[in-house]
Amino acid sequence: MKFLSLIFMVLLITACSEQESNNSNNNDKFIGFWVEGGPDFKYTATYANVVEISKQGDNYFINENYVYGNDQTIAMRKVTKPQDNFDGLAYPSERNFGLENRVTFHGDNYSKIGIFNTVFFRISKEEAEQIKRDVKECEEIEKNRFFIPKAQQAEYKKRANELAYCRIFW
Incomplete structure (x- = not known):
């Protein structure tokens, strides 16, 4: 009986530690x-x-x-x-x-x-950095859009449309 309870205890401890290990791996994801x-x-x-x-x-x-x-x-x-x-x-x-x-x-x-x-x-990380650059460029265009010469506005509008998360209303 002692041997059987010892085996049961070892299996219980192993199962609990394996579950904790799986939780840790899930959290790392x-x-x-x-x-x-x-x-x-x-x-x-x-x-x-x-x-x-x-x-x-x-x-x-x-x-x-x-x-x-x-x-x-x-x-x-x-x-x-x-x-x-x-x-x-x-x-x-x-x-x-x-x-x-x-x-x-x-x-x-x-x-x-x-x-x-x-x-x-x-x-x-590269995509996140690209989004960061696009947002910064879009903010620059938006900040200066009223000072862009008319001859260059079409070029800036096109570029703004190419940038992710850039919604400038001209």
């Missing part, structure tokens, strides 16, 4: 850059909502304002099903009156996450 909407969203949206999720040691961080230059990162906490009925990450949000934004995966391929009620799609 959050790391990276994410953009609101889908692949075609950049041609219809006027706001480039790109977030970066990073990890330092065992701590996760999110930078919600990656594109617009606010380098403030917000600490996140891991949440598991027994605590709050969902697996993922959470962080306090000033925009949601102090409620926590919950970050969860949508689907099985880890390419979509949900933050509060918004869906974000995984993008590469």
